[in-house]
Amino acid sequence: MSNLHLNYESLSNVLDPVKKPQYTPSEHRSGIVHIGIGAFHKAHQAVFTDDVLNMHGGDWRITAVSLRRPDARDQLEKQNSLYTVVEKSDGEISPRIIGAVEKVLVCPEDPQQVINTIASTDIKIVSLTITEKGYCQKNGTLDTSNVDIAHDLNNLSAPKSMPGLIVAACAARKQNNANGFTVLSCDNLPHNGKITQNVVMRFAEKVDAELASWIATHISFCSTMVDRIVPATTSADLDEVKNLIGLADDAAVICEPFRQWVIEDNFVAGRPQWEDAGALLVADVTPYEDMKLRLLNGSHSALAYLGFLSGFDFIHQAIANPRLLALTKKLMDEDVTPTLNVPSGFDLDAYKAIIRTRFANSRVPYKTTQVANDGSQKLPQRILAVADHLISGGKQPAVIPAIIAAWFQFLEGQDTHGEQHTVNDPLANTLCPLALKHKANDTKQVQELVAASQIFPEGLIANTEFINSIEHYLAKFHAKGVLTTLAELN
Numbered sequence: 001m002s003n004l005h006l007n008y009e010s011l012s013n014v015l016d017p018v019k020k021p022q023y024t025p026s027e028h029r030s031g032i033v034h035i036g037i038g039a040f041h042k043a044h045q046a047v048f049t050d051d052v053l054n055m056h057g058g059d060w061r062i063t064a065v066s067l068r069r070p071d072a073r074d075q076l077e078k079q080n081s082l083y084t085v086v087e088k089s090d091g092e093i094s095p096r097i098i099g100a101v102e103k104v105l106v107c108p109e110d111p112q113q114v115i116n117t118i119a120s121t122d123i124k125i126v127s128l129t130i131t132e133k134g135y136c137q138k139n140g141t142l143d144t145s146n147v148d149i150a151h152d153l154n155n156l157s158a159p160k161s162m163p164g165l166i167v168a169a170c171a172a173r174k175q176n177n178a179n180g181f182t183v184l185s186c187d188n189l190p191h192n193g194k195i196t197q198n199v200v201m202r203f204a205e206k207v208d209a210e211l212a213s214w215i216a217t218h219i220s221f222c223s224t225m226v227d228r229i230v231p232a233t234t235s236a237d238l239d240e241v242k243n244l245i246g247l248a249d250d251a252a253v254i255c256e257p258f259r260q261w262v263i264e265d266n267f268v269a270g271r272p273q274w275e276d277a278g279a280l281l282v283a284d285v286t287p288y289e290d291m292k293l294r295l296l297n298g299s300h301s302a303l304a305y306l307g308f309l310s311g312f313d314f315i316h317q318a319i320a321n322p323r324l325l326a327l328t329k330k331l332m333d334e335d336v337t338p339t340l341n342v343p344s345g346f347d348l349d350a351y352k353a354i355i356r357t358r359f360a361n362s363r364v365p366y367k368t369t370q371v372a373n374d375g376s377q378k379l380p381q382r383i384l385a386v387a388d389h390l391i392s393g394g395k396q397p398a399v400i401p402a403i404i405a406a407w408f409q410f411l412e413g414q415d416t417h418g419e420q421h422t423v424n425d426p427l428a429n430t431l432c433p434l435a436l437k438h439k440a441n442d443t444k445q446v447q448e449l450v451a452a453s454q455i456f457p458e459g460l461i462a463n464t465e466f467i468n469s470i471e472h473y474l475a476k477f478h479a480k481g482v483l484t485t486l487a488e489l490n
């Protein structure tokens with residue numbers, strides 16, 4: 001087996017029947033800067049864009065930016081930024097080489113280069129997958145107590161945050177009398193375009209009122225709903241890819257065949273014809289966002305916490321458990337469905353069933369701990385918004401208190417056998433010591449975590465029945481474990 005890496009030179013050696021770019025990547029320039037080059041971007045937006053390049057060509061390749069680490073650049077640089085995406089499900093393995101990424105820039109190494117790149121009029125779109133916490137927001141607007149924001153307000157030539165980088169690039173673009181661009185948020189937040197606009201505008205207002213007004217007239221912010229299950233790549237995946245393509249690829253990603261992208265169509269400087277690659281361009285993405293965040297991501301988080309506490313390492317194992325499957329169905333049907341505004345003609349039952357089948361795909365193993373990361377950033381839109389909606393309409397949620405109780409127990413950082421696990425969450429230093437300290441007092445643990453997390457809407461905090469129900473589950477989970485408790489519930 002060759003030790004040669006995938007790159008422009010070795011591309012012709014890629015084994016059949018692996019699909020390759022139908023265009024010559026080096027002949028196409030970047031029209032997009034993408035901030036946050038993780039596995040998800042490589043298997044989602046970059047694939048849609050690669051499809052468009054295959055069909056129509058154009059200067060729509062992607063210059064990716066990493067705001068933190070050099071890893072993605074180091075993997076891709078030696079490969080001329082080519083990499084493999086392998087779609088996997090039972091009975092299907094479909095590898096293809098993606099040529100849409102032109103290069104990766106590492107912001108901390110040369111922030112000015114990144115600013116100048118976005119300031120160039122070649123760039124029509126700046127897209128984002130920076131995870132929920134990358135928005136530096138609180139209640140939908142800029143969190144000025146965030147350390148990166150405080151840093152950037154004083155050091156705009158070397159920004160660390162997304163709002164800082166976009167505002168610095170806009171200042172350079174304005175200086176050049178250049179036109180505007182579109183910011184396209186691709187993270188799992190509701191109204192992600194609006195949130196991006198809010199944080200960028202608040203940041204700009206703090207820097208310079210004239211710049212803020214330039215941004216208001218020249219930059220558009222589009223919301224999108226993105227969907228594809230893309231776990232972190234493992235070294236076993238890389239070995240498999242090497243066999244499939246006949247070359248080494250350190251940047252390969254594995255994903256499910258399913259992909260969906262719903263995009264608010266409000267571009268000020270043009271866009272690739274993503275609709276030809278299957279994207280849905282709409283005036284308002286809200287109904288799609290709500291369905292996806294609450295049904296898919298909400299159930300994913302439920303399976304992550306309850307599944308992890310039941311001893312399951314992977315989501316496909318958790319959903320194979322009849323009690324966890326029953327809870328997931330209850331969450332979807334009884335709690336989430338009444339909160340949705342379903343577009344006419346949309347088959348919601350089929351959508352829910354497909355999500356459960358996707359979770360069961362054991363060929364794309366997704367760790368419960370990966371979904372469990374950053375709960376304080378994910379649960380507000382996935383779970384708490386649903387409970388708030390129901391309770392403000394006078395209805396108690398059927399299973400949401402159990403999911404919150406599982407999150408609280410997860411924050412203790414040790415399982416029922418006393419085995420330790422790491423909690424990755426920006427609020428871990430605040431929440432984990434409290435969870436552990438009050439482990440033996442369920443009432444106190446709930447009170448303290450609800451208060452300290454600052455993510456519970458007022459209506460939930462004030463609803464005694466709801467809070468009591470979280471306590472009730474927590475006490476049972478502590479006493480009997482999750483699966484025994486759920487057996488009694490069903």
Ligand code: CS2
Pocket residue numbers: 188226227228229230296297300301370371372378
């Ligand atoms: C997951 C998502 O890790 C997580 O929080 O829920 O990454 C999920 O896999 C994607 O949103 C699917 O589109």
